[in-house]
Amino acid sequence: MGIVIKHSSWNLVITGIGFVLGAVNVLVLATAYLSDDYYGLWNYILSTSFLLFPLMSFGLHNTIVKYYSTFETDRQRNNFLTQMLFWPLVGAIPIFGLVYWFYEDLKMLITTTNPMVGDYLWPILLIAVFQAYFEIFYAWTKVYLKTIEGNFLKEVFYRAAATVALLLVVFDIISQVQFIQSLILIYFLRMLLMGILAWRTYAPKFVFYKLEAGRELLWYSTLMVVAGSVGTALIDLDKNMLNQYMDIANISYYGVAGFIATVIAIPARGMAQIMHPLTAGYFNAGHLDKVENLYKRSSLNLTIVSGLLLVLIVCNVNEFYQLLPAEFAVAIPVVFLICLVKFTENLLGSNNAILYNTNLYQFTLWLGLGLALVAWGLNMWLIPAYGLLGAAVATCISYVVYAFAKAYYVQLKLKIHPWTSQTGISLLVMGVLTVVFYPWDFHWNVLVNIGLKSSLITAAFSLIVYRLKLSKEINEAVHSFLRKRKRLP
DSSP, X not given: OHHHHHHHHHHHHHHHHHHHHHHIIIIIIIHHHSOHHHHHHHHHHHHHHHHHXXXXXXXXXXXXXXXXXXXXXXXXXXXXXHHHHHTHHHHHHHHHXXXXXXXXXXXXXXXXXXXXXXXXXXXXXXXXXXHHHHHHHHHHHXXXXXXXXXXXXXXXXXXXXXXXXXXXXXXXXXXXXXXXXXXXXXXXXXXXXXXXXXXXXXXXXOOOOOOTTHHHHHHHHHHHHHHHHHHHHHHHHHHHHHHHHXXXXXHHHHHHHHHHHHGGGHHHHHHHHHHHHHHHHHHHHTOHHHHHHHHHHHHHHHHHHHHHHHHHHHHHHHHHHTTSOGGGGGGHHHHHHHHHHHHHHHHTTTHHHHHHTSTTHHHHHHHHHHHHHHHHHHHHHHHHHHTHHHHHHHHHXXXXXXXXXXXXXXXXXXXXXXXXXHHHHHHHHHHHHHHHHTTOOOOSOHHHHHHXXXXXXXXXXXXXXXXXXXXXXXXXXXXXXXXXXXXOO
């Protein structure tokens, strides 16, 4: 776990910095200086782009991670990477053609409730393409176990650039419309910088000939399109469908709730960058014991870290919403449901890395596709009836069922699962602390209340985890930190 801890620690710090910038953007600048409509439009454009991104990438970022280590010579690797640069056009060109020919029909389809979104079809497509090539270049560096720089561009660069753009809005240098348009430039620059990093990591010579096992690669990539579509649909479909039934301002309220809950996903996102290439390497070398060990240790450590974040959010959410405009409080129940979704990502550890790097992914893809259709149906039913809460319920049911079904399938086929007795104890500690601290309210200043309650929760949780020795890695990190402190004058 040494390289996992090293990369995960750096990536966790980077992702945390990105979250802080995102918090400034979402909770301070956007809520104060963007109208609810344009804030909702921002969320709608990005969520729709992410829904299209798997089609644009043709699943190749996963294909690179899975198959790159199977090519033994430079010539084979050069040919493989050369083709990976061109295969996305197979998905992108037809989509651009369809939008060009059916532009007015598509515009009419998405503007039934909110006419303003109709002018942003082309920005949505461009951002999806830039996102696709960013992930391909990022996968290019991952296979060399270099994840930190790419994660910085992924988590920090976009948000820092958005901060600059929002400040330009604050000082009336650009308009809200120009801010939305600036997203195209931001995603393009991020893609370009990632491409430069990938080329510096390994600069292939352009070679083009028939790939060995090309049909297998093509089939895997096609299935990864389905996988990516399922994953993004289960996360971003709700915001997209809210546009069809509710005023676009509601997407901004939903987006803030989702952002608050997203902090729980930070540990999983930080560790995932290194777990995928490591798991692929273990499988290609036939080391199933190492895969299982990584599965259990990643799940336990992610459960503990994200569990603390979950307790902090749940116990402070009511006070936190007092800092936002009153109309945003309508989405407080959404926070709890999306928190459950994000915590599930951590609870499963390296489950996705296992599935994407074995033949098991084929069954779960079709299962996920079925549940994505269920999510679509639930959104159609629940949003008109229950609004924002209905969208959150649809997402929570679909994603949680899908996640645990994937864990069960890995157990069924490989006879391994991610949980240990320490996992159960960690969940019990979370439950007890939530029951104890949720009702507490010191009736002081809101910020003081949040700070004091968070400090008590963090101290209690950390002490219990350390004393019970729930995680070997966490205790070793604490001991290492204390040893370094003792060496200081």
